[in-house]
Amino acid sequence: MADPREPSDGTPRKGAVATETAPPPVVAERGAPPPPTGVLGLLVREQSVIVPIVAVVAALAIGAILIRAQGVSPMYAYQSLFSYSFGTGDGLQGTFEKMVPLILCGLAVVIPLRVGLFNIGAQGQLMSGAICAAAAAHAVREAPGFLIAVIAMVAGILGGAMWASIAGALKASRGVHEVISTIMLNSIAAGLIDYLVNGPLKDPSQSYPSSYPAPDASKLTPLGFVPIGLPIALVLAVLVAWMLRRTTLGFQFETIGRNRNAASYAGIKLGSMIVLAMAVAGGLAGLSGAIEYLEIDPYRYQDGIAGSLGFDGITIALLARSSPLGTIPAALLVGALRAGSSTLMFNTGIQPEIVDMLLAITLLLVSLPIIAKLIFRRHTAKSSALASSWGS
Amino acid sequence: GGTSGPAAGSGGGGNTAASGDCSSAEVFCVGLVTDVGKVDDKGFNQAAWEGVEQVKGELGAQTKYIETTDPKDYAKNIKQFTDAKYDVIVTVGFLMADATREAGKNYPNTKFIGFDQFQADPVVNNVTGLIFHEDQAGYAAGYLAGLMTKSNKIGVVLGQEIPPTQAYAAGYENGAKAANPAVAVSKVYHPAGNTAFNDPVWGAGEAKKMLAQGADFIFGAGGGTGNGALQETAKTAGAGDKLFCIGVDLDQWDTLPAAHPCLITSAEKHEKDGIGELLKQIKGNSIKPGNFFGTAGISSFHDFDSKVPADVKTKVADVVKKLEDGSLATGYKP
Amino acid sequence: MEWLKRNRIPVGAVVVVLVASYVFYAVNDNVATSMFKGAWFFAVPLVLGALTGVVGERSGVVNIGIEGQMLVAAFAAFFSAAASGSLVVGVLVGMAAGIAMGAFLALTTVKGLMDQIIAGVVINIVATGLTSFFYRPGRVLSSNMPQWEIPVLSKIPLLGDVFFQTGPIALFALVAVPVVHFALFRTRWGLRTRAIGEYPSAADTAGIDVIAMRLVNVTIGGIFAGAAGAFLSMEATSGFERGMTAGRGFLALAILIFGGWRPLRVFAAALFFGFANALASQLQGVVNIPQQFITLLPYLLTLVVLAVAAGRVRAPGAVGQPFVKGEGS
Amino acid sequence: MTQQETSLPQQDGPSAEQRAERLLDITGLSKSYGTVRANRDISLHVGRGEIVALLGENGAGKSTLVKQIFGLVQPDHGTIAIKGDASPIKDPKDAIRRGIGMVHQHFQLVPVMTVAENMVLGHETTSRGVLDIERARRLVRELSDKHGLKVDPDAEVEDLPVGTQQRVEILKALSRRADLLILDEPTAVLTPQETDELLTVMKELAAGGTSIVFITHKLREVLAAADRVYVLRQGAVVGEVRTADTDARGLATMMVGRDVVLRVDKDEAQPGDDVLSIRDLVVLDDRQLRAVDGFSLDVRAGEIVGVAGVEGNGQRELVEAIAGMRPPQSGRIDLLGKDITRANPRQTHLAGVGHIPEDRERHGLVASYSLADNLVLNRFSEKPFANGPVRDFDAVRANAEALFAEFDIRAAGVSAPAGSLSGGNKQKVVVAREMSFGPKLLMAAQPTRGVDVGSIEFIHRRIVAARDEGAAVLLVSAELDEVLSLADRIAVIHGGKVVAEMPGADADRTEIGRLMAGDH
Ligand SMILES: Nc1ncnc2c1ncn2[C@@H]1O[C@H](COP(=O)(O)OP(=O)(O)OP(=O)(O)O)[C@@H](O)[C@H]1O
Numbered sequence A: 001m002a003d004p005r006e007p008s009d010g011t012p013r014k015g016a017v018a019t020e021t022a023p024p025p026v027v028a029e030r031g032a033p034p035p036p037t038g039v040l041g042l043l044v045r046e047q048s049v050i051v052p053i054v055a056v057v058a059a060l061a062i063g064a065i066l067i068r069a070q071g072v073s074p075m076y077a078y079q080s081l082f083s084y085s086f087g088t089g090d091g092l093q094g095t096f097e098k099m100v101p102l103i104l105c106g107l108a109v110v111i112p113l114r115v116g117l118f119n120i121g122a123q124g125q126l127m128s129g130a131i132c133a134a135a136a137a138h139a140v141r142e143a144p145g146f147l148i149a150v151i152a153m154v155a156g157i158l159g160g161a162m163w164a165s166i167a168g169a170l171k172a173s174r175g176v177h178e179v180i181s182t183i184m185l186n187s188i189a190a191g192l193i194d195y196l197v198n199g200p201l202k203d204p205s206q207s208y209p210s211s212y213p214a215p216d217a218s219k220l221t222p223l224g225f226v227p228i229g230l231p232i233a234l235v236l237a238v239l240v241a242w243m244l245r246r247t248t249l250g251f252q253f254e255t256i257g258r259n260r261n262a263a264s265y266a267g268i269k270l271g272s273m274i275v276l277a278m279a280v281a282g283g284l285a286g287l288s289g290a291i292e293y294l295e296i297d298p299y300r301y302q303d304g305i306a307g308s309l310g311f312d313g314i315t316i317a318l319l320a321r322s323s324p325l326g327t328i329p330a331a332l333l334v335g336a337l338r339a340g341s342s343t344l345m346f347n348t349g350i351q352p353e354i355v356d357m358l359l360a361i362t363l364l365l366v367s368l369p370i371i372a373k374l375i376f377r378r379h380t381a382k383s384s385a386l387a388s389s390w391g392s
Numbered sequence B: 001g002g003t004s005g006p007a008a009g010s011g012g013g014g015n016t017a018a019s020g021d022c023s024s025a026e027v028f029c030v031g032l033v034t035d036v037g038k039v040d041d042k043g044f045n046q047a048a049w050e051g052v053e054q055v056k057g058e059l060g061a062q063t064k065y066i067e068t069t070d071p072k073d074y075a076k077n078i079k080q081f082t083d084a085k086y087d088v089i090v091t092v093g094f095l096m097a098d099a100t101r102e103a104g105k106n107y108p109n110t111k112f113i114g115f116d117q118f119q120a121d122p123v124v125n126n127v128t129g130l131i132f133h134e135d136q137a138g139y140a141a142g143y144l145a146g147l148m149t150k151s152n153k154i155g156v157v158l159g160q161e162i163p164p165t166q167a168y169a170a171g172y173e174n175g176a177k178a179a180n181p182a183v184a185v186s187k188v189y190h191p192a193g194n195t196a197f198n199d200p201v202w203g204a205g206e207a208k209k210m211l212a213q214g215a216d217f218i219f220g221a222g223g224g225t226g227n228g229a230l231q232e233t234a235k236t237a238g239a240g241d242k243l244f245c246i247g248v249d250l251d252q253w254d255t256l257p258a259a260h261p262c263l264i265t266s267a268e269k270h271e272k273d274g275i276g277e278l279l280k281q282i283k284g285n286s287i288k289p290g291n292f293f294g295t296a297g298i299s300s301f302h303d304f305d306s307k308v309p310a311d312v313k314t315k316v317a318d319v320v321k322k323l324e325d326g327s328l329a330t331g332y333k334p
Numbered sequence C: 001m002e003w004l005k006r007n008r009i010p011v012g013a014v015v016v017v018l019v020a021s022y023v024f025y026a027v028n029d030n031v032a033t034s035m036f037k038g039a040w041f042f043a044v045p046l047v048l049g050a051l052t053g054v055v056g057e058r059s060g061v062v063n064i065g066i067e068g069q070m071l072v073a074a075f076a077a078f079f080s081a082a083a084s085g086s087l088v089v090g091v092l093v094g095m096a097a098g099i100a101m102g103a104f105l106a107l108t109t110v111k112g113l114m115d116q117i118i119a120g121v122v123i124n125i126v127a128t129g130l131t132s133f134f135y136r137p138g139r140v141l142s143s144n145m146p147q148w149e150i151p152v153l154s155k156i157p158l159l160g161d162v163f164f165q166t167g168p169i170a171l172f173a174l175v176a177v178p179v180v181h182f183a184l185f186r187t188r189w190g191l192r193t194r195a196i197g198e199y200p201s202a203a204d205t206a207g208i209d210v211i212a213m214r215l216v217n218v219t220i221g222g223i224f225a226g227a228a229g230a231f232l233s234m235e236a237t238s239g240f241e242r243g244m245t246a247g248r249g250f251l252a253l254a255i256l257i258f259g260g261w262r263p264l265r266v267f268a269a270a271l272f273f274g275f276a277n278a279l280a281s282q283l284q285g286v287v288n289i290p291q292q293f294i295t296l297l298p299y300l301l302t303l304v305v306l307a308v309a310a311g312r313v314r315a316p317g318a319v320g321q322p323f324v325k326g327e328g329s
Numbered sequence D: 001m002t003q004q005e006t007s008l009p010q011q012d013g014p015s016a017e018q019r020a021e022r023l024l025d026i027t028g029l030s031k032s033y034g035t036v037r038a039n040r041d042i043s044l045h046v047g048r049g050e051i052v053a054l055l056g057e058n059g060a061g062k063s064t065l066v067k068q069i070f071g072l073v074q075p076d077h078g079t080i081a082i083k084g085d086a087s088p089i090k091d092p093k094d095a096i097r098r099g100i101g102m103v104h105q106h107f108q109l110v111p112v113m114t115v116a117e118n119m120v121l122g123h124e125t126t127s128r129g130v131l132d133i134e135r136a137r138r139l140v141r142e143l144s145d146k147h148g149l150k151v152d153p154d155a156e157v158e159d160l161p162v163g164t165q166q167r168v169e170i171l172k173a174l175s176r177r178a179d180l181l182i183l184d185e186p187t188a189v190l191t192p193q194e195t196d197e198l199l200t201v202m203k204e205l206a207a208g209g210t211s212i213v214f215i216t217h218k219l220r221e222v223l224a225a226a227d228r229v230y231v232l233r234q235g236a237v238v239g240e241v242r243t244a245d246t247d248a249r250g251l252a253t254m255m256v257g258r259d260v261v262l263r264v265d266k267d268e269a270q271p272g273d274d275v276l277s278i279r280d281l282v283v284l285d286d287r288q289l290r291a292v293d294g295f296s297l298d299v300r301a302g303e304i305v306g307v308a309g310v311e312g313n314g315q316r317e318l319v320e321a322i323a324g325m326r327p328p329q330s331g332r333i334d335l336l337g338k339d340i341t342r343a344n345p346r347q348t349h350l351a352g353v354g355h356i357p358e359d360r361e362r363h364g365l366v367a368s369y370s371l372a373d374n375l376v377l378n379r380f381s382e383k384p385f386a387n388g389p390v391r392d393f394d395a396v397r398a399n400a401e402a403l404f405a406e407f408d409i410r411a412a413g414v415s416a417p418a419g420s421l422s423g424g425n426k427q428k429v430v431v432a433r434e435m436s437f438g439p440k441l442l443m444a445a446q447p448t449r450g451v452d453v454g455s456i457e458f459i460h461r462r463i464v465a466a467r468d469e470g471a472a473v474l475l476v477s478a479e480l481d482e483v484l485s486l487a488d489r490i491a492v493i494h495g496g497k498v499v500a501e502m503p504g505a506d507a508d509r510t511e512i513g514r515l516m517a518g519d520h
């Protein structure tokens, strides 16, 4: 038997490994057929757009059955809903106003998702931002209105960021699972704020616990029916998209989310990045709290300012398939449904919960890979689990 | 039809019924906007809506409600009615006070009834606040409990700590002490959060704890949360004999059958009557802006009538009367 | 004993807690009993909800829909009991509803390969919508859930009062904890369940049908959330209210993680939380600090405990990831 | 270097009648993944008691083939007959029932379970519903005694060194008493001694009538153990040969389609100044034990120092400590006179350390990222790949294209995801990245693990080239052959410290093996 390490007398040809006799090297994209061309090609390439549209249409169709069962004409119901949301000044303003916190809280969930964290705490972060905005606005109430508004927003960002960083820091330094810590922090924020609006920040002229109002000059009055918050939210969505896609910071976030070990090997500071990602997310949620305070009647911190916005942020992020720009159409859909729901009730007596049902069905249809498979057969884009980092 | 509501048919159905033109003088339209919640909440939304429905026939009114899901929609929901030229709009809950006054200024020809909304000066001419003294209702209930308790321990389970619950609690405590200085009152507020008035399980747990510590009267004053406390008491051994519970806001004998075994009475704000009265005043053009004080006291004893000693009945009735005519103060300072 | 040696920290903790409890009991039996009763009462739905999580996540499927599962079950349990006039029917329908929601989660995620978090969120939204939409007021239970006194056990001081003078569902929870723990760590089913949740391809190559087992586990695991729901609307109270879960499903999720996906620790974590809650309400009006500070005690304590002691829990390795046959091996 | 053969058991071919019976008979088997034809019209057979090796480059289709035999993957065409029964193999359960056992290329062990639990998973015995774990432990002990493969039944798998894990895998397969045993690269993580033990076991089994399909990239093992070899290329069988009729060169040529240089050609080293200097280093492992325990070593510019040792003797912790991924407990690491003991990975990289990590999937690559991004994984924020905080995708792409050409990376393109590459190509990506910035110190941990001979040759040439350009190279490898053929100087590590140092040229294989085993 020959020694396997015996030198070969043939001199290697540089670079060439395959000879003419070998079959052609395997290079095609693995596991997927070649991309089709033409119209089908366009559809397949744009499936991240097509699938949600199909899902919304299908959800509306299913919703029509529910509405019919209530003895109401689905056409009339949808017409009431959407003609108000999109067709009237009030309705459009309502839609836009609702979009603002939805986009911002959606982003507050999207960013941590990229790092592999599941932020259930946008609710507490929003509340904390709103109360900080209220406190700051009251503290500088003598300043020029514009300045008050800016200070309140900055305070909101800081408040939310600080609250979220607690969860980030606990995760980074002590390994506390962010799902627990954000759930707990939501309740803690609620308690602390309840104390503040009953105590130090309470406006004594109000019987009900309530912060001081935003000084009139600082209120954000809409331009026509476009609330000031909307352009802010849109710009931030674009900025976040840009940050995640084009900057080294985004690359670091993304790398941690996809392979934590490789990230630390590559010299990325996991701890700081986790805290930073949470802080940015909390800042966005906090900003939305500040905007609610400055923009929406009663211009005070009162119970209900947060509604369920923090949790809606999760829905938005998932509807958007954790894409920052995707939060915009997702928020538009949710905002329009919510804004139109009272008109729906006024006109038809159908309860506002129908909106949640429509949303749930949409989310289901958007996310079930089967739907995409039905439409696109084998050309389905691979989906990866959002929850992949649940365990770490 | 087919939607929910106590008003089931009338609630949803009322909304779908072919409506006359509210802008015409003959058609008297009453709209109601709930505080976040439903018209079947067994609490103030339900009381308000039932008040409207109660006088609907008498006044020949056309009625409709919108259930608010987001407090930021108060103004928009009110506007649905003003746009449809409703004659009267009832808004429920103190949280809607600002939005109601604002709407009142913008629509001077529409009448507004602000349920639980105190109208500070300057009043808006077409807005009337319907106000109750929760502390008086609480006082009467506490007085009854103070007279009847055997263990000298009574409890109250409350929703979020806000003025109305504080008033109920203070009245209850002071009333009980007035009747029986030896009584100890334990009270507990729900931790803050948006479920404070809708956490019956928590309320039940707190009642369980108080009962185990010897309380024999439980006053549940916090919407669904308080209802949980009442239900727990109703299930505990001795309910109706040694243990009693007291409902809140409206006569809960009607809204919470599950509490019947222990429900001796309710600390009641006569909300339905107040609304009905105000609507009649509007129809008769005698309404005044500012505040209208509805009456508050305790409901009838229903099945427990025989279990309440006669002297207790007279003492309590006396106290209620004194509270009503202002000769007795509850000691509650808002 | 080998086992004692390995578990000396938890065993020690249990002993310390028991001793402290009895000291408390000796000082004031009335308050002690009532507070522990309150703690267990608060913990029951958390324990049950978390057990659904344990079974599902140990099999590799994240469940953030526990809240919705519980809500639907509470709804189904109460209304079927009210309609049929039978408590037994109510409890069974509640459990069945939990199972049905579990089946939904299982089918969409295990068969349909849908993202598990999204499926959970869908469950929560659908549950809120459905139970609110179809809610009808004015129904009552024909009778109350019975209160059982377990012979002998209920005579134990303190523990007997707290755990063995009990309604059937609370007793079910009490029994379910050791049973699930035992099943998970001592039986064939448990070994296989942990394997498919930890490293499914290893189970697959060992001849275990990962997909079928996940489907079954996640579905059947819903029985606990179902029982939790029935507890809320039938045993803890006697009526269904919209949104009456009031965040307990999320708390159960936190308890599940706090308890490190182990039933006995989950039980301890839930009791801890329940006790902190009982303590908070007991202190209201007694100590002179704002009520709000006291009421956030349970949440704060949980965070502190996690940060100081048991922060690093470890989730089942494959939780959250869909399993596709033939890949990843 | 001829002792290695003599250290292996003598080979006696199976008897004629044994061979006549075909235990496994595959005809016309084809399998495609999308457009990749992983197996094309494969026909082969294995006789009873025969050891058949499958040989081929990375991605040639070996694993795909055996996965079909084990029912993990269903063929598109063709039949697999087991003992004459050609009905389809539905799933692993079916395969196990029909007498097939398999050791998978990637461990199929549940990390958080004990060896005993892993051993019985899938065919547990219970008594009155309770798992009979005592019996499982007995089973482990019996098997490990019988085959001389030592493992502790109560150890948790994740705590075990990879070599031991592989032993568990093998025992697991043996515990099923399979008629046909499939071993997919079982030796990739074994030490030479462990490999030899395994080969002995295989032969004993074969002598007892078990048939074995054996996949390995190491020709030595093929020649030592197998009776027959099938060579696969691009999914098709391109040759079949009896080991008695061929040698290493012959096999290599069949595999790659050309002559392969099996030994590294390199000139005498021209060492310069110290680049890396390690003094009394102590590093703790994940369990807080002293894995590296007073380790001292110098590496000079222009030389390759090989660290030879049985896996689990602190090599991983040593490398991670130098790379800044694991802060040392005490001691000192200097790079070019600068103290980098407490530097983080970023600072270490900036100081000029290139690091080819041991586990490329875990540390070296982000599977879902494009190759272009992977090729700048630790330099994404440096010029020209970023201007300030903004990344420059053109520069990233240009870099990738240049490295593709230089390192002969075979992939669909620079934007293909790294996860879609074969093992060898993945390794080349990591090597390319770590060499492309001209490191002062190149730290290569197991640089050719699981890589086919063609790629090994290439990577070795690049390492030598780096040395010739003046880099200091620290080579850590469990592959003694690799250390022997590449290193200018060899340090043997045992128990976390250097137990012997010698020039590479006249190093003696047996002597090193002895030192590695702790005999010094
Ligand atoms: N699940 C899969 N999906 C898509 N393509 C696959 C899959 N598994 C294998 N392939 C492709 O099939 C071909 C054969 O792969 P296989 O794993 O059989 O190679 P191999 O000979 O075992 O290689 P190695 O020596 O590296 O183990 C490769 O080109 C690979 O890319």
Ligand SMILES: Nc1ncnc2c1ncn2[C@@H]1O[C@H](COP(=O)(O)OP(=O)(O)OP(=O)(O)O)[C@@H](O)[C@H]1O
Pocket: A030, A031, C327, C328, C329, D058, D059, D063, D105, D419, D420, D421, D422, D423, D424, D449, D450, D451
């Ligand atoms: N789902 C998949 N899609 C595309 N290619 C895949 C998939 N799964 C595996 N492959 C490819 O199959 C091939 C063989 O897979 P395998 O896991 O055996 O890796 P490998 O090439 O043998 O590498 P290693 O040397 O690490 O063992 C690889 O080229 C891998 O990229």
Ligand SMILES: [Mg+2]
Pocket: D062, D063, D064, D105, D184
């Ligand atoms: Mg392979």
Ligand SMILES: [Mg+2]
Pocket: D058, D105, D423, D450
């Ligand atoms: Mg391989």
